[in-house]
Every structure is written in C-alpha cells, then in structure tokens.
Amino acid sequence: MLASILNLNTTLFNSSLFWTLTFLIIAVILFIRNKLRMDIVALLVILAFNLSGILTIQETFAGFSDPNIILIALLFIVGEGLVRTGIAYQVSEWLMKVAKNSEVKVLVLLMLSVAGLGAFMSSTGIVAIFIPVVLVICQQMNISPKRLMMPLSVAGLISGMMTLIATAPNLVVNAELIRETNVRLSFFSFTPIGILILILGIFYMLIARRWLSDSTTDEDSEENKHSIKDLIDEYHLQERTRSFIVHQGSDFINTPVGDLHLRTNYGLNILFIERWKRFRPIFLTSFLSKIEIKEKDILLVDVSDPELNLEEFCQQHNLEVVEIRQQNFTRTSKSMGMVEITPTPTSDYLGHSVSELKFRSKYRLNIIGIKRNNEILEGNIAEEPLKAGDLLLAVGDWKFIQEMRNKTYSFFVLDYPAEIERVSPAQSQAPHALLAIFIMVFLMVTGIVPNVVAALIACLMLAQFRCIDAKSAYSSIQWSSLILIIGMMPFSIALQKTGGVNLAIDYLLTIVGGWETHLLLMSLFVACAVVGLFISNTATAILMAPIAIEMANQLKVSPVPFAMVVAIAASAAFMTPISSPVNTMVLGLGGYKFSDFVKIGVPFTVLVMLVTVFVVPVLFPL
Known part of the structure; x- marks a missing residue:
C-alpha cells in the first residue's frame, strides 16, 4: 500500500494531473464562496485549461458541440411551448386541485409524477417539462421556487432508478453484465429498489425543504405589483358587473354585439363572452363588436347606468342574471387581462371622453373604471372628459394590453398585474403542443432516433404549429445553466486524459480488496x-461497471448486486449542481447556491447508499 501511495504522489507532482486537481479545487472553492456567478467560474475554467496547455482547443470547447448540451437547450424550448399553450398551467391547476392547495400534497404528487414518467423517458426531458409547471404552482401558492425545484430534480434523478431504460447507466451496466457473464437484467429489475428510494426521497424532501427557506420570497418580487384581484376590489367591479346567460328565443342570438348598441341604449358594456366549445370554455375578448351572440353564451357585462332595471331588461331579451364572482375574472387571466393606464400630460386626448375617442375601436380595449384623485368615479364614465393624472382601468386581450407599451405619445402604462406572467398567447394550439410532446416521448422511449433528434423534432413541430416563435424560443433557454455545464466538461476530459480516474480506481482496489462484502459495496x-462529481453518470458507469464485475468474480459471488450498486450510484448525483444536467437546470430557476445542493444532497446520498448496500443483496442474493 505504501508503494501505491508513493506512486500516487509521484504521478501527481510529475504530470498535468496536479494542475487539473488544482483547477478543480479552486473551482469548488469559488462555487462555495458564491462571490462570482457560477457560469463566470465555468468560463474561467475553460480559459485555464486552454492557457495551461493541458487540453487542446478542441478538447477545451468540446462542450459546445456535445449533443447533451443541445438536448438541454431544446428541452427548455419545449418547456416554453407548454407555458405558451397553457398546458403547464392546466397541469399545475390539476395538481393543486388534487392537492387542495397543500404544499405537502403538491410535493408528494409532483415527485410521484416525475419519477413515474421519468421511468420511461429521459430524466432531463421530464424535468424540463415540469419546470414551468412548478414555477406556476409556486406563483399560485405564493411560495419560493426553492421549496419545490430541489424535490423536482431529486425525483428526476430517482426516476433513473425505476426501470432498465430509465437512464443510460442502467443500459451500460446491463450490456457489461451480458458481455462478461451472459447475465441479463429484466425491464423491472430496478423497480423495487427504485420505489423504496423514491419513498425515502419523498419523506426526506418533506423535511429537507424547510432547510431551503430564506427571507427572499415571491412577495419580494411581487412587491408593489397589483394583481387582478386587487384591481377588482379597488375599482368595485363586483358591484358594477353582471353575468347574463343567453337563453333560447333571445333576440340577441345571431346578432353581432356592435349591432345591439348596448352601451348607447342601456349603459351596458360587454367585457367578454364565455362560450363552451369541445367540452371546455373559451373566452372571447377581441373584436367583440363583430362577434355574433349564440345561445347559452355567458356575457360578462359592466353596468354603468345604476338606474337600469336589470330584471325588466332580462325578461325583455330572454336573459338570465347569474351571480358574479371574482373567479369570473381570475379564471380568464390567461387570455384576458387588466391594466391601469394614464394619459400623458401632453396627450391630445385630455378633455375628451372615452366615448368621443372611440377608445375600444382604436385600442381593442374597454375602459371600465376611472380613478381621479384616489377616488373611483361613478356613473357613465364613458362620457367623462379625461383629465391629467386620471387612472384608467383597461380590460381586454393581453395582446392588446401589451401593445399599449407603444402608445406612449398618448398613454403611459402603469405596472402590469402579476397575472401577466400566466398569459397563454398560443392557448388554442394546446392540442398540437401535446401531439409534439407525445411524439418526442415516444421517440425517446423507443430509441428510434437519439434523444436530441427527438427533442429537435418536437421543437420544429411547436414552431410549425405556432406554439412558439423565435423570440420566445431563444429567450426561454437558460444560457447560464448551459455555460456552467459546458465549462465543467473539460474536467471530465482532463481527468481521463491525465489518468486521474484510472489512478483513483486502482488506489481504491488496493485499499478495499480484502474488506467484507457490504463494505466493498459501500466503497x-x-x-x-465521487467519480460522478467530475464526469457524466454514463461515463461513470462505463468506467466502474467492469471493475465492479471483476471484484465480484474475484470474490466468487454473483456480479449482479455489484453491477446494480454501480447503476444506482451513477444516478445518485444529488450532491452538487454540476453532478447532473437535471440539477443544473433547476439551479438558477430555484435561486440555489452551490452549498444548497451540498447541504441537501450529501445526507440524502448517504441514505441512498445505506439503503442500496443493504437492500440490493437481499433482492439479488450474493
């Protein structure tokens, strides 16, 4: 053993391995100190390896051409497609409905869903799909993304322990077993231990999530930002709005809204029309004057004339008044929004009323409230001349609300409400987005094409179906996360090129060769x-599987438990944000530090190790 140690020291101080390890230690220290951004540290790593001559220029920048990097970028775009079509919000609403707004139940359902789906597809892919869902849930529950992003990544990594095809290391280990011993693992060989670790992970994260709380919450980011609920209360909309159901025989049916002249004749202003189509409601907010009213339509109407006899009006036109609730506004917030605007001091619109300006025809928005000197004006506000300092509450399609940014010569848009983050501009394309996701998952599961090609096909389909556009696609990519992964890849290449990985493995075999079986499995x-901290889990499996099988052969025991331990350990990349692309993807979105992964990941890795070492030999006898 002394000779081995002396050989190790000689190798370290007489080769570029010493500098590789030095760069690694410095990078880890910088990550822990958190003074520099992680992506900046990654770029410094690339620079250090190139200037030192340890790696060639091609090896240093190999990450930029790595298919896995392209895959992660494409999966960010797929996630954006889920947001823009509203699918992410529908999934989040379903989860919250089932969980009844309980954070504990949401966490459990989230981890079960991710691990279950990830058993049949790429863990990176499933995490990318659920990232926008988790962000929406955090917004709706007003909790920090820190509380759920880590459980998401943990569940994604555990999903790799569920089935034979769940992750590449499992297939690598199985192939090595077949080659060396002609023993083959079944599709569900991993499932019992995977389920046990998943249950352990759920209970662990229910406790560990409390360690991730900090003083920075969503309330800080939402500070000074109105919500639609605030605007409804502030402008007394519940007192002024009514909801009408159009019954058979109404003279409104098949008549365009503009031809009814409701505002002129009755002081009524239709804000939107709810119409059921294909077993789900759609909300019509744009170009209302040209929309023909249909039987069973629900009209949300602003009543500006307090003297109007609504009961007599409804009887005359065969309408039914139904109770108006705040949900009538908030459930439409994906398509219809509200915003406060104010006329510029030099606007030509000052002194003119909303009706005179034909505001709805020009801007496709309805003005349903005016605040002057902190008081809400009553009566027929459409005929009220505008004054400097007036605040106008505009209601309509988010598209037209956002276009008001360009009308600065006439109006200033005040702070957008928080619900603008839930806008689904391509909601009608949701079925096409689901088709693209289904095809991507099918191609990944069957292996007909590489995962990166499957993701590219999905992105092209999303673009063809107008679920995403170029601007949203490029802006959805978390470039800092990609740079972090790319910058850490030179360590993998350098450790293999300088012999660092093989040297560590040889040293391990020298030390633990005569240990008891459970201690051997633990080592x-x-x-x-440890190796997985610096190279990919697939590369870890490739390096360690032959060693594990050889150890079993020397001990004259079954190689299956040894191979299983390698496969599970390769997926147990919980300890740092650079251990797995899954962790890196949630790093920035969850607002985590390097130390957060160490704090949560190291104890859980130890627990997984203990369960694996003592349960695997029971399931697969030595």
Whole structure:
C-alpha cells in the first residue's frame, strides 16, 4: 500500500494531473464562496485549461458541440411551448386541485409524477417539462421556487432508478453484465429498489425543504405589483358587473354585439363572452363588436347606468342574471387581462371622453373604471372628459394590453398585474403542443432516433404549429445553466486524459480488496459517487461497471448486486449542481447556491447508499 501511495504522489507532482486537481479545487472553492456567478467560474475554467496547455482547443470547447448540451437547450424550448399553450398551467391547476392547495400534497404528487414518467423517458426531458409547471404552482401558492425545484430534480434523478431504460447507466451496466457473464437484467429489475428510494426521497424532501427557506420570497418580487384581484376590489367591479346567460328565443342570438348598441341604449358594456366549445370554455375578448351572440353564451357585462332595471331588461331579451364572482375574472387571466393606464400630460386626448375617442375601436380595449384623485368615479364614465393624472382601468386581450407599451405619445402604462406572467398567447394550439410532446416521448422511449433528434423534432413541430416563435424560443433557454455545464466538461476530459480516474480506481482496489462484502459495496458506491462529481453518470458507469464485475468474480459471488450498486450510484448525483444536467437546470430557476445542493444532497446520498448496500443483496442474493 505504501508503494501505491508513493506512486500516487509521484504521478501527481510529475504530470498535468496536479494542475487539473488544482483547477478543480479552486473551482469548488469559488462555487462555495458564491462571490462570482457560477457560469463566470465555468468560463474561467475553460480559459485555464486552454492557457495551461493541458487540453487542446478542441478538447477545451468540446462542450459546445456535445449533443447533451443541445438536448438541454431544446428541452427548455419545449418547456416554453407548454407555458405558451397553457398546458403547464392546466397541469399545475390539476395538481393543486388534487392537492387542495397543500404544499405537502403538491410535493408528494409532483415527485410521484416525475419519477413515474421519468421511468420511461429521459430524466432531463421530464424535468424540463415540469419546470414551468412548478414555477406556476409556486406563483399560485405564493411560495419560493426553492421549496419545490430541489424535490423536482431529486425525483428526476430517482426516476433513473425505476426501470432498465430509465437512464443510460442502467443500459451500460446491463450490456457489461451480458458481455462478461451472459447475465441479463429484466425491464423491472430496478423497480423495487427504485420505489423504496423514491419513498425515502419523498419523506426526506418533506423535511429537507424547510432547510431551503430564506427571507427572499415571491412577495419580494411581487412587491408593489397589483394583481387582478386587487384591481377588482379597488375599482368595485363586483358591484358594477353582471353575468347574463343567453337563453333560447333571445333576440340577441345571431346578432353581432356592435349591432345591439348596448352601451348607447342601456349603459351596458360587454367585457367578454364565455362560450363552451369541445367540452371546455373559451373566452372571447377581441373584436367583440363583430362577434355574433349564440345561445347559452355567458356575457360578462359592466353596468354603468345604476338606474337600469336589470330584471325588466332580462325578461325583455330572454336573459338570465347569474351571480358574479371574482373567479369570473381570475379564471380568464390567461387570455384576458387588466391594466391601469394614464394619459400623458401632453396627450391630445385630455378633455375628451372615452366615448368621443372611440377608445375600444382604436385600442381593442374597454375602459371600465376611472380613478381621479384616489377616488373611483361613478356613473357613465364613458362620457367623462379625461383629465391629467386620471387612472384608467383597461380590460381586454393581453395582446392588446401589451401593445399599449407603444402608445406612449398618448398613454403611459402603469405596472402590469402579476397575472401577466400566466398569459397563454398560443392557448388554442394546446392540442398540437401535446401531439409534439407525445411524439418526442415516444421517440425517446423507443430509441428510434437519439434523444436530441427527438427533442429537435418536437421543437420544429411547436414552431410549425405556432406554439412558439423565435423570440420566445431563444429567450426561454437558460444560457447560464448551459455555460456552467459546458465549462465543467473539460474536467471530465482532463481527468481521463491525465489518468486521474484510472489512478483513483486502482488506489481504491488496493485499499478495499480484502474488506467484507457490504463494505466493498459501500466503497464501490462511494467511488462511483465521487467519480460522478467530475464526469457524466454514463461515463461513470462505463468506467466502474467492469471493475465492479471483476471484484465480484474475484470474490466468487454473483456480479449482479455489484453491477446494480454501480447503476444506482451513477444516478445518485444529488450532491452538487454540476453532478447532473437535471440539477443544473433547476439551479438558477430555484435561486440555489452551490452549498444548497451540498447541504441537501450529501445526507440524502448517504441514505441512498445505506439503503442500496443493504437492500440490493437481499433482492439479488450474493
């Protein structure tokens, strides 16, 4: 053993391995100190390896051509498609409905869903799909993304332990077993231990999520920002609005809204029309004057004339008044919004009323409230001349609300309400987005094409179906996360090129060769976990599987438990944000530091190791 140690020291101080390890230690220290952004540290790593001559220019920048980097970028775009079509919000609403707004139930359902789906597709892919869902849930529950993003990544990594095809290391280990021993793992060989670790992970994250709380919450980001609920209360909309159901025989049916002259004759202003189509409601907000009213339509109407006899009006036109609730506004917030605007001091519109300006025809928005000197004006506000300092509450399609930004010569848009983050501009394309996702998952599961090609096909379909556009696609990519992964890849290449990985493995075998079986399995797990900090989990499996099988052969025991330990340890990349692309994807979105992953990941890795070392030999006898 002394000779091995001396050989190790000689190798370290007489090769570029010493500088590789030095760069690694410095990078880890910078990550922990958190003074520099992680992507900046990654770029410094690239620079150091190139200037030192340890790696060639091609090796240093190999990450920029790595298919996995392209895959992660494409999956960010797929996630944006889910947001823009409203699918992410529908999934989040379903989760919250089932969980009844309980954070504990949301966490459990989230981890079960991710691990279950990830058993049949790429863990990176499933995490990318659920990232926008988690962000929406955090907004709706007013909790920090820190509380759920880590459980998401943990569940994604555990999903790799569920089935044979769940992750590449499982397939690598199975192939090595077949080659060396002609023993084959079944599709569900991993499932019992995977389910056990998933249950352990759920209970662990229910406790560990409390360690991720900090003083920075969503309230800070939403500070000074109105919500639609605030605007409804502030402008007394519930007192002024009514909802009408159009019954059979009404003279409104098949008549365009503009031809009814409701505002002129009755002081009524239709804000939107709710119409059921294909078993789901759609909300018509744009170009209302040209829309023909249909039987069973629900009209949300602003009543500006308090003297109008609504009961007599409804009887005359065969309408039914139904109770108006705040949900009538908030459930339409994906398509219809509200915003406060104010005329500019030099606007030509001052002194003119909303009716005179034909505001709805020009801007496709309805003005349903005016605040002057902090008081809400009553009566027929459409005929009220505008004054400097007036605040106008505009209601309509988010598209036209956002276009008001360009009308600065006439109006200033005040702070947008928080619900603008839930806008689904391509909601009608949701079925096409689901088709693209289904095809991507099918191609990934069957392996007909590489995962990166499957994701590219999905992105092209999303673009063809107008679920995403170029601007939203490029802006959805978390470039800092990609740079972090790319910048850490030179360590993998350098450790293999300089012999660092093989040297560590040889040293391990020298030390633990005569240990008891469970200790051997534990040392094998630790070795895989440590090696996996610096190279991909697939590369870890490739390096460690032959060693594990050879250890079993020398001990004259079954190689299956040893191979299983390698596969599970390769997926147990919980300890740092650079251990797996899954962790890196949630790093920025969750607002985590390097130390957060260490604090949560190291104890859980130890728990997974103990469960694996003592349960695997029971399931697969030695």
